[in-house]
Amino acid sequence: MSALTTILETCSECQTCVNECPFLSKLGMTPKRIAEDLMSGVDPTKVYPMSCFLCGLCRSVCPFSLDIPSMILQARSELSSTWGMINACHRLFLADDPVFIMDIYRRQKGISYEGMVKENFNYAFLPGCAMLCFSPKATAKLYDMLSRRLGEVGLVELCCGKPLYDLGLVERAASWISKLEEYLKKSGCRSIVTACPNCYYHLKSMFGGRIEVLTVYDVVGDELKGRVKGLKVTIHDSCPDRFEGLFAKHVRSLLSECEVIEMKHSKKRSLCCGAGGLVSCIDPSLPAVLSGNRVEEALETGADVMVVYCYSCASLFWGSQPTVNVKHILDLALDTEDESEAVKRGELSQVIMKVMSEQM
Ligand code: SF4
Ligand code: SF4
The missing domain is CATH 3.40.50 (Rossmann fold)
Known part of the structure; x- marks a missing residue:
């Protein structure tokens, strides 16, 4: 049975996922309503699947573990392959x-x-x-x-x-x-x-x-363990690791000599940084909401540094939340200097703007 059919038959519209997800709450639709809408066909008037972060938070909070990202991916496939909805960004x-x-x-x-x-x-x-x-x-x-x-x-x-x-x-x-x-x-x-x-x-x-x-x-991992000491940290878990938790476990083990304060949403229930699903190419305001929400939770912990284990998350935070101290676990453990200052100075955005303008 496809994800869409299962959602159509099972979603009770309890709103749990809608309340957790800025994309669903902005759209004002439950996954069941989305399934009904997509059942009648996907066409360029329905571009909203391109604004889902594919983060999987909905699935992890859903009482039936409904696979909303798979339904969205199917719709994206029709939008991209059949309707050519791929933009310059x-x-x-x-x-x-x-x-x-x-x-x-x-x-x-x-x-x-x-x-x-x-x-x-x-x-x-x-x-x-x-x-x-x-x-x-x-x-x-x-x-x-x-x-x-x-x-x-x-x-x-x-x-x-x-x-x-x-x-x-x-x-x-x-x-x-x-x-x-x-x-x-x-x-x-x-x-x-x-x-x-x-x-x-x-x-x-x-x-x-x-x-x-x-x-x-x-x-x-054994060589990297114990190199980071005495910091008060919080950890931003990455969406693709949400269900298996392999990286989450390794990174916490590397930080065993630090004080780790978990955010309200962590591990399986982590929040997306805003980079997922290339949503910024369709709706730049939504990723800013997500990174803002994430940083707010990090600041509430009182930690000195938010540790990440994905450089896409890191660069998103460096660019959108430049005053917050965000470090990748590998730069902490290896004592290496990252490119955060270049990203904060806008060097990545400048390259993007230049290439985009050359495409026009
Ligand atoms: S995958 Fe993430 S952005 Fe998409 S509907 Fe689920 S929670 Fe919302
Ligand atoms: S949490 Fe599950 S059952 Fe509730 S609205 Fe979302 S998809 Fe439907």
Whole structure:
């Protein structure tokens, strides 16, 4: 049975998810009403599925665990593939597009990983696009640690392709994964080690066990443990980790010598930072509401720093909430300087604006 049909039959319209979610409350519809609306067909007059963050909070609070993100993804797929509802901003985040902003940003900033990108390797270190852009120093340090531990490691500067999938471009997402798999197998790669929760869950699901996917914490977590001491911190959990909680557990273990104060919404019930689902390309006001809500909860804890474990979350907070102290766990543990000041100065936004204006 499709997610839409299950929601249609099961949703009791209890409003629990609506009260938790700024997208649903702004839309003023329960998932059952959305299912009824989408049942009658998806067309360009119904663009609201593009404003869902795909964060999964609705599913985690729903008494029936209804899979609203899957219903939304199906609608997005029709909007993108059938109706071509991909705008100039979306294109910037699509790995197979010549205007893919993460590659352009690295080139413009002169960030290079020469010497770490190899032709043959057993293990691929795939930090994730955001880490490659926003923490080159942590990337290089981790590469060295992984190489000492695993032997032949090759750094992979490629995107996992999740934004293609999230926008509903299912065929392009599958084709990107095939190319990535072909490249990895040709290089002799047996396993991928990633630092990014988005990459980790997306690649695990797309590879379906054909290539092993590990987190950096699985491999060098023991070396990173105990390096961060004496801080009063709160932890922003990432949406893709919501149900398995693997990164959440690793990161709390790395912070065992700190005072950790949990926010009202954490782990399974974490709030999205506002970067999910590329909503900013459709409705820039909603991500600002989400990051504002998140930071408000962080400040209520009285913690000195909000620790994140996804560089997309980090860059979103640096850009939208520049006065709040947000650090990635890897920069804390490796004592590396991140690119937060550049993001706060608007360097990423400037690159985005320039590429957008060239497209017009
Ligand atoms: S996935 Fe997130 S943004 Fe979308 S409906 Fe659920 S809670 Fe709201
Ligand atoms: S929490 Fe579940 S049952 Fe309640 S309105 Fe949302 S989807 Fe429907």
